[in-house]
Amino acid sequence: xxxxxxxxxxxxxxxxxxxxxxxxxxxxxxxxxxxxxxxxxxxxxxxxxxxxxxxxxxxxxxxxxxxxxxxxxxxxxxxxxxxxxxxxxxxxxxxxxxxxxxxxxxxxxxxxxx
Numbered sequence: 001x002x003x004x005x006x007x008x009x010x011x012x013x014x015x016x017x018x019x020x021x022x023x024x025x026x027x028x029x030x031x032x033x034x035x036x037x038x039x040x041x042x043x044x045x046x047x048x049x050x051x052x053x054x055x056x057x058x059x060x061x062x063x064x065x066x067x068x069x070x071x072x073x074x075x076x077x078x079x080x081x082x083x084x085x086x087x088x089x090x091x092x093x094x095x096x097x098x099x100x101x102x103x104x105x106x107x108x109x110x111x112x113x114x
Contacts, residue, residue: 009065016058023051
C-alpha cells in the first residue's frame with residue numbers, strides 16, 4: 001500500500017473541502033440573516049447538504065487514492081442525508097405552518113377540506 005497521494009487528488013480534496021466550508025458559512029449566514037422561519041429553512045437544507053456531499057466526495061477521493069482501490073463506505077452519509085434532509089425539512093415546515101394557524105397568524109389556507 002502506497003502512502004503517496006497524487007497532487008491532483010490533493011488539489012481535488014482541498015477544493016472540495018474549501019467548497020464545503022463556504023457552503024457551511026453560507027448556510028450559517030442565511031440562518032442568521034433571513035427573517036421568517038420558512039425562509040430560514042432553505043440555506044441549511046440546501047447549502048448544508050451540499051457541504052456534506054462535498055466532504056463525502058473528498059473522503060471518497062482521498063481514501064480511494066490511499067487504498068489504491070475504490071472506497072465506497074463513505075457514500076453512506078450522503079445517501080442518508082439525501083433521504084432525511086428533505087423529509088425533516090418538510091416536517092418542520094408543516095409544524096411551523098400548523099403553529100402559525102393555531103396562533104391565528106397570517107398563513108396560507110389548508111389544501112384539504114375539513
